[in-house]
Each structure stands twice: as C-alpha cells, then as structure tokens.
Amino acid sequence: MLSYLEALEALFNTGTMGQAATRLRLSQSAISKRIASLEEKLGLTLIEKNGRRVNLTPEGRHLLERLQPLLAEFRNALQAEPSQHIGRLTLGISESVLSSWGARLLAETCNQLPSLNLEVHAHRSPVVVDRVLSGEYQLGIIAGAADQAQTLFVQEILREPMVLVPKNLERLPAKREGLNVITIESRSGTWSAIEKRCQNLGLVREREMESFFGVIQMALAGFGHGLVPWGVCEALRLESKTLSHFSMNELSRPISLIARPTTIARQLPSLFLKTLVEMAPILVTSRFP
Structure with a gap:
C-alpha cells in the first residue's frame, strides 16, 4: 500500500506519469498500475487526465492530504540514526x-x-x-x-x-x-x-x-x-x-x-x-x- 501512495504523491507533485516515474525510478506503466490498483482497492477515482497532464480528483487530493503527514513520519522512522x-x-x-x-x-x-x-x-x-x-x-x-x-x-x-x-x-x-x-x-x-x-x-x-x-x-x-x-x-x-x-x-x-x-x-x-x-x-x- 505504501508504494501505491508514493506513486499518487509523486503524480500530484509532478503532474505527469513520466515525471512521476522518473522521480520514483520506475517505468510509466508501473506508476499507472499502482494508481489503478489503489483506485480498485479503495473504490475511488483518484486521477483524471487534463491534456498531457494528470490531475488528482477531489477524492484523490483529500486522500493525499490526510495521508501525507503519515507518509512523512514513516519515512522519518526509517531514517532514524544509531x-x-x-x-x-x-x-x-x-x-x-x-x-x-x-x-x-x-x-x-x-x-x-x-x-x-x-x-x-x-x-x-x-x-x-x-x-x-x-x-x-x-x-x-x-x-x-x-x-x-x-x-x-x-x-x-x-x-x-x-x-x-x-x-x-x-x-x-x-x-x-x-x-x-x-x-x-x-x-x-x-x-x-x-x-x-x-x-x-x-x-x-x-x-x-x-x-x-x-x-x-x-x-x-x-x-x-x-x-x-x-x-x-x-x-x-x-x-x-x-x-x-x-x-x-x-x-x-x-x-x-x-x-x-x-x-x-x-x-x-x-x-x-x-x-x-x-x-x-x-x-x-x-x-x-
């Protein structure tokens, strides 16, 4: 689930599948599959195409706003120093x-x-x-x-x-x-x-x-x-x-x-x-x- 949310976050920050893929060092198809899997699990439409760009739907933005602080804290915990x-x-x-x-x-x-x-x-x-x-x-x-x-x-x-x-x-x-x-x-x-x-x-x-x-x-x-x-x-x-x-x-x-x-x-x-x-x-x- 974390990888799916990171794909959604990267897409929100970059605006295109290609840039999100570059940021996460993945292929565009991998980003698309993760977003599709997340939508299927939640039963929500999270993204919508706008020309060459991809925007988050209101449901997608709401989800990310709620979960971004948790994502950041999770990353923080993984980076704790000895x-x-x-x-x-x-x-x-x-x-x-x-x-x-x-x-x-x-x-x-x-x-x-x-x-x-x-x-x-x-x-x-x-x-x-x-x-x-x-x-x-x-x-x-x-x-x-x-x-x-x-x-x-x-x-x-x-x-x-x-x-x-x-x-x-x-x-x-x-x-x-x-x-x-x-x-x-x-x-x-x-x-x-x-x-x-x-x-x-x-x-x-x-x-x-x-x-x-x-x-x-x-x-x-x-x-x-x-x-x-x-x-x-x-x-x-x-x-x-x-x-x-x-x-x-x-x-x-x-x-x-x-x-x-x-x-x-x-x-x-x-x-x-x-x-x-x-x-x-x-x-x-x-x-x-």
Missing part, C-alpha cells in the same frame, strides 16, 4: 546557494561531523520545501521567504546581501531610484522576500529570469542591470569594484534551514543545524563586502 554523531541525512538545497558558497559550508560542516553521511540534492527553493514537507528529504536549506513552510521548523542561518551587476559592467547612475533591473522570477522564495524592499528602494523589475546565473549573463551581454545575491557574483569571480553592493540592512535575502518538527527534534539533525550555524559566520558572513 547515535548522535553517526548516521545519514538527506538534504535539499537551493541551487543558487549550493552553486556559490553553500558547497563550502556543507563541506566544512561535514568535516566537523566526520561520521555523517550527507546526501545532497539541488533544486529551486519551493521544490525543496515540497520535498521536506513530504518527508522525502529530512532537511532543506532554502533561499528567501518560506511561505509554503508554515508547518515546518524554520531557522534563519544568515542573510545574504544583494548586488547590482551593471549592464556591460558600465558605471551605474548615482541615483538608484527608478532603476530598471533584471532579476529572479516571481515564483522564487528570494523574490517574495525582497519584493517590498525593492519597491521601497525604487528598483523596478523590467525582466525576470529563472536563474540568477542567467540574470548575470544577461547583464554582461547588455540587456540591463542585474540584481542578484552576492554569492552568485563571487562564484563567477566578478570583480567587486565593478559591482554595486547593498548593505545587509538595505537589501538582503534570508537563508534558512527547514525540517519537520519531529525531524529536528532528533539528535543528528539538531547537531547538524548547530554545526552549520557555527560555521556560517566563519566561512560565509565574514566574506560579505
């Missing part, structure tokens, strides 16, 4: 964080916990939230606002300042108010966290991208000024003197660790968080301009 310092953790992390300073922070945290086996997966922050909620990942490190994570434990690790990359690396106007910028898309956690502050500063988003690295490349190619986190500029080795930096109080995005409350109450996840918070000022915050 001792405080030894065990395996699965972590989802924002792509922009991992691709900049995040990998260094994770490496040093693991050095402090040599018996830890850390499995790392990179996604956009909203995907990380979804997979922590479902219990697929025990921990998550997300960038920006954690709007979806109301039922999760959330602890801010640090705040990362934002940076303006001038168009063609030319000098920016002295007055930032009314300045048009290219930055991250509306669905991102970072934009949710900085949108109001950008408005207060008079920054106007004229174009949005799905990737901060894409924003920088567009700025370098002359499409406009790019608004990105400091770490992404550092990862691309852009010279600090060519950039326009915001102070932490002016414009920054929160970076937070998330987990289910029952997960963070356990020894190993709690120790991982404590070590991560200790390492962040040494490896990351101290490098901010």
